[in-house]
Amino acid sequence: MRIDVRVMRTASATALVATMAALSPSWSAGQASDWVVPRTEHGHPDLQGNWSNATITPLQRPPGQGPTLTRDQVVAIEGERQDLIDRAAQPSDPDRGAPEAGGVSIGGGHAGFDAAAGATGGYNYFYIDGGDRVAIYDGEPRSSLITMPADGRRPALTAAARERIAADRARFAGMDQYDNPENRPLAERCIVSFGSNAGPPMLPNYFYNNNYTIVQTAEHVMIHTEMVHDTRIIRIAQGEPLPDALRPYFGDSWGRYEGETLVIETTNIHPSQSLSGVAATPGLRVVERLTRVDEYTINYEFMIHDPSTYEEPWGGEVPFKRLPGLLYEYACHEGNYALENVLRGARALEREEGRR
Numbered sequence: 001m002r003i004d005v006r007v008m009r010t011a012s013a014t015a016l017v018a019t020m021a022a023l024s025p026s027w028s029a030g031q032a033s034d035w036v037v038p039r040t041e042h043g044h045p046d047l048q049g050n051w052s053n054a055t056i057t058p059l060q061r062p063p064g065q066g067p068t069l070t071r072d073q074v075v076a077i078e079g080e081r082q083d084l085i086d087r088a089a090q091p092s093d094p095d096r097g098a099p100e101a102g103g104v105s106i107g108g109g110h111a112g113f114d115a116a117a118g119a120t121g122g123y124n125y126f127y128i129d130g131g132d133r134v135a136i137y138d139g140e141p142r143s144s145l146i147t148m149p150a151d152g153r154r155p156a157l158t159a160a161a162r163e164r165i166a167a168d169r170a171r172f173a174g175m176d177q178y179d180n181p182e183n184r185p186l187a188e189r190c191i192v193s194f195g196s197n198a199g200p201p202m203l204p205n206y207f208y209n210n211n212y213t214i215v216q217t218a219e220h221v222m223i224h225t226e227m228v229h230d231t232r233i234i235r236i237a238q239g240e241p242l243p244d245a246l247r248p249y250f251g252d253s254w255g256r257y258e259g260e261t262l263v264i265e266t267t268n269i270h271p272s273q274s275l276s277g278v279a280a281t282p283g284l285r286v287v288e289r290l291t292r293v294d295e296y297t298i299n300y301e302f303m304i305h306d307p308s309t310y311e312e313p314w315g316g317e318v319p320f321k322r323l324p325g326l327l328y329e330y331a332c333h334e335g336n337y338a339l340e341n342v343l344r345g346a347r348a349l350e351r352e353e354g355r356r
Helices: 005-010 013-023 071-088 159-171 334-352
Strands: 049-052 146-148 211-216 220-225 231-235 252-258 261-267 285-294 297-305 314-322
Parallel strands (some): 231 252
Antiparallel strands (some): 049 211, 049 314, 220 231, 252 261, 261 285, 297 314
16 A cells, blocks of 8 residues: 555544554654654753664665655554564574574675674674664655755765775775774774764664764753763854864764754765765855654754765755653763774784785
8 A cells, every 4th residue: 555645644633543553564653743842941942862874775766666655655664673573583592503604694695794703703682773663754754864866865966086096095005994093984093973963964774873862052052972972062043164184083063943944064074984985075065954743753854965066966864753761971982992902913813914
């Protein structure tokens, strides 16, 4: 059955809630039309609290898929995820042998779940919390988080971007990825969140800890990310933007309220932060919009503007659902201990091979 969104949008609130509740357990009853946005003591729309953007809806739309899903598709997708969770939660055999070389799959071959498997097994599914529901945005079960361009895919890179990537590869040619700490990823060094959790844009990592705390004051908004405990500070008050030469992690963010929406514009993003595998450029500008639409949901929109990297702007929409719990410290110690051992192991291999 195809859900006709045009009909749904004109239906009564009761019928809409009933329809979406039947469609997917991820739909919350907070979408009633008589809900009023709460406001902070400073008169701004209240976005405060703990939230999660965990979802099984992919960032990019699978080829041949439409922008929204049918009821049967939602049931199949969420059912498949639940089957995976149920299989992975089965008790381990205490008499099992050593794991196979290269690691043991915990996600049916899913690269995201298997990323931390390692030669000794790494995480099992107990540690994984990448989401178990399709993203529902404005009543629509989405097939991708990207909504612009219309095909739900990241646009092609420009010729200039491809040249930059080739130049970077040439610069590191002949250098081993374990030669020095700077060659290791930021996340491995516990510097910033995995993927683009903290952003901008703030996107799910499909692995775990996709949780956020938002705090508002009269002149600032703080968005704290559970993953690697990153914290973004968005200035609301007027002031001087950073000079072009200063490019901190998460960039230079300025916010303003437009009606019920917090709009954040960010520039000066650190060049070590990458999006889609492409390093941030001085021309990168990210625009985010956060709108509280019910007691349990913030609608999050993002747009990427970087004409030197992408052939056209691109962006998407992600529901942030209220988190019925707390955020805890993500004590990322790889930067303190594991990274040293990674480099030490690389030096040992070099000595064995006679390279050092």
